[in-house]
Every structure is written in C-alpha cells, then in structure tokens.
Amino acid sequence: MLHDPNRIYIFDTTLRDGEQVPGCQLSTVEKIEIGKALEKLGVDVIEAGFPISSPGDFQSVVELSKAIREPIICALTRANKGDIDCAAEALKFAKFPRIHTGIGSSDMHIKYKFNSTREAVLERAVEAVKYAKSFVEDIEFYAEDAGRADNEYLARMIEAVIAAGATVVNIPDTNGYCLPEQYGSKILYLKENVKNIDQAVISVHCHNDLGLATANSIAGIENGARQVECTINGIGERAGNTSLEEVVMILKTHGSLNFHHKVNSKHLYELSGMVSRMMRMPVQPNKAIVGRNAFAHSSGIHQDGVLKHRETYEIMNPEDVGIDQSEIILTARSGRHALKHHLERLGYTVDRIDLDLVYERFLILADGKKEIKDDDILFLMGIETEQNYKNGLAINSLQVTTGDQSSPEATIDLKYNGKDHRATSIGNGPVDATIKAIEKIIGRNFNIKEFNIHAIHSGSDDVSKVDMRVTDGGKSYKGYGFSTDIVRASANAYLDALNKFV
Numbered sequence: 287m288l289h290d291p292n293r294i295y296i297f298d299t300t301l302r303d304g305e306q307v308p309g310c311q312l313s314t315v316e317k318i319e320i321g322k323a324l325e326k327l328g329v330d331v332i333e334a335g336f337p338i339s340s341p342g343d344f345q346s347v348v349e350l351s352k353a354i355r356e357p358i359i360c361a362l363t364r365a366n367k368g369d370i371d372c373a374a375e376a377l378k379f380a381k382f383p384r385i386h387t388g389i390g391s392s393d394m395h396i397k398y399k400f401n402s403t404r405e406a407v408l409e410r411a412v413e414a415v416k417y418a419k420s421f422v423e424d425i426e427f428y429a430e431d432a433g434r435a436d437n438e439y440l441a442r443m444i445e446a447v448i449a450a451g452a453t454v455v456n457i458p459d460t461n462g463y464c465l466p467e468q469y470g471s472k473i474l475y476l477k478e479n480v481k482n483i484d485q486a487v488i489s490v491h492c493h494n495d496l497g498l499a500t501a502n503s504i505a506g507i508e509n510g511a512r513q514v515e516c517t518i519n520g521i522g523e524r525a526g527n528t529s530l531e532e533v534v535m536i537l538k539t540h541g542s543l544n545f546h547h548k549v550n551s552k553h554l555y556e557l558s559g560m561v562s563r564m565m566r567m568p569v570q571p572n573k574a575i576v577g578r579n580a581f582a583h584s585s586g587i588h589q590d591g592v593l594k595h596r597e598t599y600e601i602m603n604p605e606d607v608g609i610d611q612s613e614i615i616l617t618a619r620s621g622r623h624a625l626k627h628h629l630e631r632l633g634y635t636v637d638r639i640d641l642d643l644v645y646e647r648f649l650i651l652a653d654g655k656k657e658i659k660d661d662d663i664l665f666l667m668g669i670e671t672e673q674n675y676k677n678g679l680a681i682n683s684l685q686v687t688t689g690d691q692s693s694p695e696a697t698i699d700l701k702y703n704g705k706d707h708r709a710t711s712i713g714n715g716p717v718d719a720t721i722k723a724i725e726k727i728i729g730r731n732f733n734i735k736e737f738n739i740h741a742i743h744s745g746s747d748d749v750s751k752v753d754m755r756v757t758d759g760g761k762s763y764k765g766y767g768f769s770t771d772i773v774r775a776s777a778n779a780y781l782d783a784l785n786k787f788v
Contacts, residue, residue, distance in 0.1 A: 310565040351380035365414035374421035388428030419451035426454035433459030462495030470505030489513035555608035616658035654770035756783035
C-alpha cells in the first residue's frame, strides 16, 4: 500500500464480519455478486471470509479470489498455523492477497479467553505474523479488543508485529467500548510511541455497541489511522460495524479534513439495497445516508426551506449517493408550497388552480391517512365539488350499519338544491344501501355502468379510490371519489357524477 499521507484506504468486511449476523449468511454466488459491486464502488480491500471456519467460507474466498481483480482480497485467521495454512490455500488465486491474523491484546482477553500471559500472547502474535509472511507479503495484524488494552503493552505488541513483517496494524474497538476522544488518543499514542509505526498502515475497526463506531473511526483517522474497516449499511455482529457509507460521506462533506479515497459514492444507495435484499436485513428508515428518510422531508417548515434552497436543510446532495432527488413527503403537516411543488411536478398549471381550495381538500384527505401519494393527488384534482355547481349535491353525514345477521342499512344527510335532506335505505351491501338512500332524496334512479375500486397498496390506512360511470337519458358522466372509508368514497364518486348531470 502506498503511504500518501492523506489517502484513506477503505477496507470492506461486509462479506466476513457483516455476514456473522444471524440469518444473513450468503451463498458463494451472492458473495461474488456483492464482491463485484464492491469492486465497482472502488473499495481498496475486500475481506472475503474466514476460510478455516467452514468449507463454504473457504470456497467463497477461493471464488472471490478468482473473480475480483482490482481490490486486495483478504482472509481472516487466528494466530495459529492451521488457520494460516487454510487462508494461504484459499488465497492462491488472488491477484493481491492479504492474510489478516491476530490475537487478543486486552488483559480481559489474555486472562479469560486465552488463560495466558502478556509475554506468551506477544510471542504468539509475532510467530503468527512471521509464519503468514512466508506465504504472502501483505500481512495485516489485528490486536483484538485493543479498545480496552493497556496502551503501553499495545504499543509493544504493535512494534513487535511490524518488526516481524506486518504491513497493516489493526487496532479494533472490538466491543464498541471507547469514546471518540479515548479511541483517538489511543491511535495517537501508537503514532508517537511505536518506533517503526511508519512502516505500516494503522487501521481502525470499530463496533457500534454504544452507537459510536463511525465517530470512533473518524477520530482514529484524525489521529493518524489511514485504513477504515467497515461494512455496507453498518451490518455486523451485535449492534454492527462502522458504516462504510457514513465514513465516505463524512470525508466528502467535511473537505476541510483534507482526506481522499477511491470510493465512487454514487453507487452507495444501489449497493445498500443489494446488500439489504441479499442478506434479508432491512435498512432502518432513519439510517444515515441510505435510509428511506435520509433525504425525505415531511415538516412543512423544512419542505418550504428545501424548495427555496436545498442546502437550508440538506448538507449533502442526494445525487452524490445515487438518489435522484430529495423527496417531499406530503402529510397533514405539509404546507401550500409543498403541495404546489407536487402539482407542478405532475403537470398542473398552478396559476389556473384555486390553490387555497385544493389545499383545503388536501388537508381533509391528509388527515385521514399518514402519507399522500401521487395517485391520491390525481384523484384529488379529479374531484368536482358542490361549489362548482349551482344546485350541487354534498354529503353532510353518512352512517352505515352492516353485519352477518342483518341487512346493510345507510342513513345519509344530504344537501340538495340548497336544502338539507335525510333518507335511510337498505341494500344488498353498504354501497348499494347508500346509493339507494341518495336516490330517495333526489327522486330519481341513475344507471351505474362502471364501478372501479382501486386496490389498497400502502396499508390499511390508505385512501379508497373509486371511479364510476353513471348514465341517464343518453348522457354519461364519470365521477371520482376518495376517502379512507370505501363506502364514503363510493358515495363521493356517485355524487360527483350526479353533479355533472345537474
């Protein structure tokens, strides 16, 4: 690896550490597909697996070594010859192979995991690096649980493994314990107290148990680390690993840090979706950078600001992560500016619309459901109300009762010819009963030739959207209705058509 002082190397361990999440195991074919996408993204290192752990993992490292040509292919081992022999065999087809070996460095691990001493563990670390070096030139050493390790002992270990041939030294906060200041200080301590530290690249590998993985990784970079180990979507054991997309976009957004890398951030969103689907691990909506809501605005104040000038509420351009544009979500909290934006986007000429009237109808609709979609707006704009007609029909109230043991019955209060009327009727179903009650009031029967209920697709709170064609005396009109209640939507559509006759 080159030692450009401002170059940050992106080490992706989605296929190794990320795959350790229960239920997220991948086939070799899936690993290759993700590996090629990581290569396209521009990562420097792909940790392909832990070959000794299973025949499947071994085969995946072999096949990834054959399929991937640009990034370094890395295989994990413990500090023993059997693991290292297996990794070397799995990596024999790799264009740029790396063995990643290591051992615990904290007193907690030395005492309780290895039942050993500091000196014995140090000796094992050096032997492992020397043995791995006999197979490949590029050796990364991990000092497991370095976040809780004594700094002086950790410095001795790092100095010894570099002298034994390590080209990269990984300082993991294995349990996500450190605060950013603590972790950054640990990296700085190694920079200042390991005599041969300039002969290796310092790598950071942070877990997210306290939600600090990304913050700790950035603190490590600021204090001398030049490789970041991370995963797509931040997946990994327990609370996960440092999120690749977060690190990349922090470095891009904060250009004053003066660091650079090879990752093409425009592929982040696409790759996030691929990993989520293949690993059956949904991305939380409020996930930074790639979450569904990361570039979505529903607050009226925020929407107004973003529409006037994007950077008022966005520090990143969505196009930089592969998202076409910010999303203005219409809800009951949205203002006229947001509604106007969507109307114009859908092709309406706003200066020909009574925006205040449309907005009032929009609020009625929005109060009935959580989110307004494009087809809701189209139905909203297709509605004709009683205000458009001198003698319009309008519902004041509607009550419907139905059940297995009784005939459906509808009672409707209707404004007709400027007066309030009430009628009750039974029918074959709640919609039929409602239509018959309306016909009692107007004293006429009309023919319904088409009746379409649009499928609910966004959950039980979605708007029921009804359109129908009503005929009478050679004339035919189409009516549109909407409501979170399907019977009310049908009544609205019927009255919309009848108003056109009047």
